[in-house]
Amino acid sequence: MTTAAPRRRHRDSEQDEHPGRPRRVVGPVPAMDGRAPTAHDLLLLHCPSSLRQTVSGGEPMPNWTRSVLRGNPWVTVRRAPVLAGFAPDRVRCTRDASAAPESWVPVSLRGPRLEQRATGYAPRSAVAVSLKPEQLPDRLEQLSPDRLLIPALAALPAAAEVVEGYNLSWGPIGAVGCELATGVPVTAPESPLRLLLRSPLPFSRRDALLLRRKLRKLPVWVEADLETRHGAVSLAEYSTSPQVLTLHTPEGPRLVGDPWFPRAA
Structure with missing residues (x-):
């Protein structure tokens, strides 16, 4: 005995789960x-x-x-x-x-x-x-061996060992991030290693200072940013304990006292 195929649900105004809400039928959701x-x-x-x-x-x-x-x-x-x-x-x-x-x-x-x-x-x-930057470190093995001689690329595994001890999601940005994503050799011998460190919860200044000191021991210049829910602040600036910090937000830079609870400084 055969059964009838289930009827397809029509997306009309009467059956819409969110009536009145604009929706897209086409687009890059995946x-x-x-x-x-x-x-x-x-x-x-x-x-x-x-x-x-x-x-x-x-x-x-x-x-x-x-x-x-x-x-x-x-x-x-x-x-x-x-x-x-x-x-x-x-x-x-x-x-x-x-x-x-x-x-x-x-x-x-x-x-x-x-x-x-x-x-x-x-x-x-x-x-x-x-x-996302967090998806890029695993792509290092896809580069040719000669690219791994570039200081900023060669230092990435050592940087991973340092950062992962602080329970932060992280990834490379800048030239290193672009090369890992696209495979195009854009990282120059003098390029710094730029890192994005996601910190949705407050990160202590003591840990920031210790992390910065460890990163400075790497054989390449490292520039790291702490990414909060409100924007990014330089790890170097935050670790020196100034009363006023520059928080980079989508609306532009702001002077704040606390990048996790920003108020006008």
């Missing part, structure tokens, strides 16, 4: 696992031409970015607010009139020359892959 992008995430774009310098005006990126993105369509999320809106050349979703507006992620892009730096916005629907 690419970002439903989470909001954060500063220093690396994004692989399947539609690099959709980048814009601004959301409202829709200006294209500088000409040199086209050749860079054609061969290496990776961008870095910069510390700025995620915006909602539509560029003039984008069409609103016609499959669902109630679809939420496209969200635009603030990104940055570097060119082959030192002075070539560009900032703009990428539509979230153009993101194919998203990598």
Whole structure:
């Protein structure tokens, strides 16, 4: 005896679990696992031409970015607010009139020359892959042996041993992070090793000072940032116990007394 196939549920206004709430039918939810992008995430774009310098005006990126993105369509999320809106050349979703507006992620892009730096916005629907800094250390073994002679890359395993003793989620950013994500050799012999240390709970100044001293013993210059729920603060600055700290937030730098409980200094 055969049974009838179950009827598919229709997403209409009467059966919607969240009536009245805008929703997207299309978009890169699997690419970002439903989470909001954060500063220093690396994004692989399947539609690099959709980048814009601004959301409202829709200006294209500088000409040199086209050749860079054609061969290496990776961008870095910069510390700025995620915006909602539509560029003039984008069409609103016609499959669902109630679809939420496209969200635009603030990104940055570097060119082959030192002075070539560009900032703009990428539509979230153009993101194919998203990598957090914490996902990058395991990719070190994928680099060629000659790249592991670069000081900043060679020091990464030793830095891991130091940081992991403090129960912090961490990952490389800057040139090292870009190379581990994309495989493009952008780390120079003089490049520093930049680290992002996630610290959602307060981190004592004593531990910060001890951690900084251990990192300074590595055979490469290390720059580390403590990432709180409100923004990032330099480990070096925090460990010296100043009364006023610079907290880097999506809305810009703020002077605060405590990066975990920021109040105007």
